[in-house]
Amino acid sequence: EAGVVQSPRYxxxxxxQPVAFWCNPIxxxxxxxxxxxxxxxxxxxxxRYENEEAVDDSQLPKDRFSAERLKGVDSTLKIQPAELGDxxxxxxxxxxxxxxxxxxxxxxGTRLTVV
Amino acid sequence: xxxxxxxxxxxxVQEAETVTLSCTYDTSESNYYLFWYKQPPSRQMIxxxxxxxxxxxxxxxxxxxxxxxxxxxxxxxxxxDSQLGDTAMYFxxxxxxxxxxxxxxxxxVTVRA
Numbered sequence: 589e590a591g592v593v594q595s596p597r598y599x600x601x602x603x604x605q606p607v608a609f610w611c612n613p614i615x616x617x618x619x620x621x622x623x624x625x626x627x628x629x630x631x632x633x634x635x636r637y638e639n640e641e642a643v644d645d646s647q648l649p650k651d652r653f654s655a656e657r658l659k660g661v662d663s664t665l666k667i668q669p670a671e672l673g674d675x676x677x678x679x680x681x682x683x684x685x686x687x688x689x690x691x692x693x694x695x696x697g698t699r700l701t702v703v
Numbered sequence: 704x705x706x707x708x709x710x711x712x713x714x715x716v717q718e719a720e721t722v723t724l725s726c727t728y729d730t731s732e733s734n735y736y737l738f739w740y741k742q743p744p745s746r747q748m749i750x751x752x753x754x755x756x757x758x759x760x761x762x763x764x765x766x767x768x769x770x771x772x773x774x775x776x777x778x779x780x781x782x783x784d785s786q787l788g789d790t791a792m793y794f795x796x797x798x799x800x801x802x803x804x805x806x807x808x809x810x811x812v813t814v815r816a
Binding site for chain 1: 749802
């Protein structure tokens with residue numbers, strides 16, 4: 589079974605440019621997370637989806653960040669315009685649900701460098 | 704809001720010895736899940752062990768075990784018989800029943816040969 593797939597793995601862009609990240613969760617997983625991880629720190633939640641609904645986006649900087657999960661499967665995270673401080677690893681994770689199925693599976697992440 | 708605190712930024716352990724990582728959390732909820740995740744250098748995060756708050760018995764997975772103290776809101780991870788492949792960053796994580804998964808700042812574990 590394929591795991592969580594993220595692309596691209598690496599992205600280098602100039603500041604003020606737009607950038608998009610893509611995530612394909614494990615088949616059948618209803619819950620999808622986007623996290624931001626700075627070097628040497630823990631992941632910080634940006635947004636959580638239950639199917640196609642964003643149930644927690646309180647930490648998403650909505651002036652420049654946006655996300656969507658069409659049809660409750662794949663998801664994209666966009667930054668426009670990017671700033672130097674956005675340089676980080678963006679992690680996507682998915683889980684089957686809550687209760688006994690709470691294990692979150694992570695993708696390999698997209699490492700963004702803004703220059 | 705829930706917070707997860709890992710007070711040890713770095714730990715070093717000799718191969719075959721035991722190391723214990725600490726984690727405390729803050730919540731007003733009575734039922735929730737706790738996790739330890741491992742993130743090897745440049746590799747993806749994987750689940751090490753999981754504990755359900757309503758279960759008093761501490762979870763174990765081979766060489767990994769936890770000491771869950773609900774009243775103290777403490778959730779430590781013990782790695783026994785440490786191996787070189789255990790070198791990684793370890794994250795404690797908390798999830799209430801609502802499903803929001805929150806992480807601590809992590810502890811870098813280095814296993815010395």
